[in-house]
């Protein structure tokens with residue numbers, strides 16, 4: 152059966168930096184859960200961060216740049232938390248590979264999970280095109296990354312694959 156890696160906060164787990172969830176795991180996610188397809192992870196917790204934790208943004212680039220060592224991830228007081236995010240991304244990739252995952256549905260705009268947009272590192276709420284560190288690492292290893300607004304597209308891909 153084709154497995155789907157999913158951000159834990161989309162499944163109702165209160166793992167976000169502010170101690171809240173980002174979704175209730177309903178709709179197609181619930182269908183996939185019933186089918187036993189879901190592999191759930193919060194990369195930031197797996198990387199060693201706690202709940203709650205300060206917000207963090209990528210400074211100086213995108214997730215791919217963080218992987219290449221040319222950008223970093225900081226909190227509003229300037230603390231460098233890059234190492235935690237890299238550890239979380241590696242944990243997510245390992246988990247995905249253990250389960251033969253080819254597709255992920257990750258929370259949009261997160262510095263870990265964002266697939267198309269992130270915040271620009273100014274903590275002013277400004278969005279830029281880019282991806283989070285986990286999304287970038289998964290893509291480098293051939294895993295398709297969708298976000299929670301693309302569940303229908305993800306479902307279409309899933310249904311076209313042999314199980």
Ligand code: SF4
Nearest residue numbers: 158160193258261264
């Ligand atoms: S790291 Fe990903 S799964 Fe964890 S709270 Fe942030 S967006 Fe959700």
